[in-house]
Amino acid sequence: MGQGQKGFKDKKGSKRRDDSPPPEDGDKCRVCRFPLLVALLQLLLGVAVTAMAFLTLAISPSLLARETPHWAGIILCLVSILGFILYCINYQPDERSSLQFIVKLLYFILCTTGLVISVLVVAFAGHHHSQTSSLICEQEGGDCMCVLDQDDPIARTFIYEDVSDCESVTGTLPFYFLIQIMLNLAQALVCAVGTFIMWKHRYQVFFSGLQISSPSTQKWQKV
Template sequence: MEEKKQAGEGPETKATDAKGKAAGGPEGKAAARADRHTCLGCRFPLLVAILQLVLGVAVAALAFIMSSLSPSLLARETPHWAGIIVCLVSLLGFVLYCVTYLADEKTSLQFVAKLLYFLLCTLAMVLSLLALSFAVHHHGQVSAFTCAEQGGDCRCTLEPEDPIGRTFLYADAGDCSSITGTLKLYFLLQILLNLAQALVCLAATFIMWKHRYQVFFVGLQESPSVRQWQKV
């Protein structure tokens, strides 16, 4: 009977016990946590960078479409600059994601990339709020316009009864409905898109500030000297 019991405790049984202990120990728990964080979109700043890229392209494209209505529209009325800067910030976010994904990357490169991303996100948020304020002002202004066609241009005024009131001339606008209707709709879309841009950039700066630039989850790394799993 004793020989049978000893025979039952072979290498396979010991291997099974070792696996069970490893699964229940700290290394097994760390491996389980690593499995739960395998989603690429869960790692900062991939999701934020994708949102910034989509919103930046949308703002810039809408601004160029607005500029095609009339060459008289100013740069503050077609805020393509706000979309372009957000696109550049999103590209830096993709670079930052690739840098932090490498567990053996030097911390100096990570720190510089994260600091630059933080500063550019702050700048992009300020520019988005500036474009938002311009869009709100011009939307209210266009809503109060009284326009009349003059040749191929569209002449608009805020107070038709005032002979010396300020007038706005939109060259090559054609039908004035493109100013009082289409342009007003474009300003409304700019308000929504720039507001979304500002909120996304604010979320990015908040996350960077909260985690102090160096504690984003990018995986688990095993220390060669001490058999422990550490977040990197």
């Protein structure tokens, strides 16, 4: 009878222990917290945005920095490199490593910054695409003189230096701006995903493994 009761208690105890949530897989959590795919996408998009910006700059050296946003691509490349570093750092629970905490904080801040910068670039590129699509240009020597309205005597004149053919301003340049819009939209989306993953890991509710027993119910303490 004693052995039967003991066996019943063991079964009951093991059943109670089985109700607890299984421990998280360290490797799986590491991939979730430091997604390799996000860092790879950030690197590829950063290189693409930078390359497209220099192609745009090749049309005319007089283009402004907001028209050739190579700086946005370079920043995203730095973010991706930081993501690779974060992926390679040995994971320790509860952020007990100061290096791990600092890199995670920097990655979160830079992802947020990359998101804001990408949205700004989309706004600039959209404005310039609309503007260059409406330009009326004439070749004058080695420069291209453009206006929005030929009938307006006080209309603003846009001068594109070292342009051999105005077709590159009225045709190629708007196409490049359209590509910049698409690339930076994708870049903003990837940065938003990286920011969300870091925020969710830091503030999501999870089971701590501590159990509070009561006569009627059993509750899991959440932290």
